[in-house]
Amino acid sequence: MPGTLYLVATPIGNLEDLPPRVASTFAAVDFVAAEDTRVTLRLLNHLGIKKPMLSYYEHALHHGTAILARIEAGENCALCSDAGMPCISDPGAVLVRDALDRGIRVVPVPGASACITALAVSGQDTARFVFEGFLPLPKKERGARLDALRREERTILLYEAPHKLRATLGDLVQTLGPDRSVTLCRELTKLHEEIVKTTLGAAAEHYRTNDPRGEYVLVVAGAAPGTDIGEATLTREDVVNAARQLLGRGMSLSAAAKQAAAGTPFARAEIYKALLADRETPGDSGE
Numbered sequence: 001m002p003g004t005l006y007l008v009a010t011p012i013g014n015l016e017d018l019p020p021r022v023a024s025t026f027a028a029v030d031f032v033a034a035e036d037t038r039v040t041l042r043l044l045n046h047l048g049i050k051k052p053m054l055s056y057y058e059h060a061l062h063h064g065t066a067i068l069a070r071i072e073a074g075e076n077c078a079l080c081s082d083a084g085m086p087c088i089s090d091p092g093a094v095l096v097r098d099a100l101d102r103g104i105r106v107v108p109v110p111g112a113s114a115c116i117t118a119l120a121v122s123g124q125d126t127a128r129f130v131f132e133g134f135l136p137l138p139k140k141e142r143g144a145r146l147d148a149l150r151r152e153e154r155t156i157l158l159y160e161a162p163h164k165l166r167a168t169l170g171d172l173v174q175t176l177g178p179d180r181s182v183t184l185c186r187e188l189t190k191l192h193e194e195i196v197k198t199t200l201g202a203a204a205e206h207y208r209t210n211d212p213r214g215e216y217v218l219v220v221a222g223a224a225p226g227t228d229i230g231e232a233t234l235t236r237e238d239v240v241n242a243a244r245q246l247l248g249r250g251m252s253l254s255a256a257a258k259q260a261a262a263g264t265p266f267a268r269a270e271i272y273k274a275l276l277a278d279r280e281t282p283g284d285s286g287e
Contacts (some may be wrong), residue, residue: 003030003076005099007092009085009111012044013190017112025109030075033067035090039082051078057091057189063094071104078109085113089133089159114188115157118217122155122183123197125222129155135168146175156220162212169204170245172220174260176200178238181221187214195239201238204245239266247275 006025011017026032026049033056034040050276056063056079071077079086079095086092099106115131130152136142149156160168172180178201186194192214198206200220243260247253257272 001074002104003071003074004107005071005096006076006078006107006109007086007096008078008080008109009113010040010080010083012083012112012114012117012188013163013193015043015046019109019111021109022111023049026051026078026097028076029078031070031072031077033063033077033079033092033095035081035092036087040080042239049071055262056095061094064098067095068102071099072102083114085229087111088113088115089131089251112189114185114215114217115159117188118183118185118219119155119157121185121195122219124155124181124183124219126155128153128222129157131157133242134159134161135171142171146171150175151223153222153225156218158218158220159240160216160218162214162216165212165216166204166245167249168218169200169205169207170242172218173200173204173238173245174264176220176223178204178241183219185217185219188217190214201241204241208244208248236266236270236274239264239271243271243275244278 006029008022008025009019010022015115016176025046026047029051031052031054032040032044033054035055035057037053037055040053054063054067056067059106067077079092081087081090087096096106096252119126119129124273132145132149136145156167172182178199180200181197181201183195183197184203186192186196198202239260243256246256251259253272253275257275258268261271
């Protein structure tokens with residue numbers, strides 16, 4: 001008789017948030033499929049539980065065949081990510097899909113989820129929302145995704161790593177405008193938890209001079225119903241600030257001006273000239 005695949009949520013930071021059912025499920029299964037076995041080993045050690053583990057992450061999806069074969073042979077498996085509910089913006093979704101296609105029983109063992117926790121505490125509209133996870137990195141795909149969000153009326157949930165936060169805030173300012181409300185939730189449930197409701201423009205300005213730390217959930221207000229959100233809502237200073245963000249990421253003056261001005265009413269040369277002005281000394285009269 002086939003076994004069961006359990007989707008086991010793990011704490012997103014504070015171990016006191018661990019539900020009793022999570023511990024009992026880990027204790028009962030035959031083996032664990034973990035995003036990072038080192039992270040899960042620390043959790044199992046905290047619980048005083050020893051279990052065989054297999055890694056299952058973006059570059060180890062081939063392990064899925066072996067995992068499912070063991071379940072079909074009668075073993076029970078607990079699937080977990082490093083933090084939160086597995087399969088949400090997580091490769092575990094592939095394993096679940098394949099398990100269901102094979103007729104394997106899949107049982108959720110729920111717990112904390114960073115995106116829902118952030119939404120609840122954000123002060124933004126919670127009636128309707130869309131989860132976007134991490135924005136794509138390739139320029140073309142990222143641009144298309146951002147453009148699709150331009151007129152999104154539902155609250156938007158995004159994940160971001162600290163080293164990419166400045167770039168993402170700059171892209172959001174350029175796409176949605178600096179006055180759009182956003183709540184930045186950092187290190188949820190951990191010692192340095194921080195929840196700040198502000199605007200995209202103010203957030204981008206803050207992180208120009210302050211280093212982002214920890215993992216972030218961005219809860220961005222949706223567009224007002226019936227409004228036409230376009231690049232024309234951007235001011236020249238908005239575009240210049242976006243170019244400054246690109247400069248901070250190591251882009252050249254010319255490339256930053258070109259990318260920031262793209263799709264806006266402002267010419268590349270105009271933005272380039274403003275960036276040059278930033279570099280002038282009081283006595284300079286350069287062009």
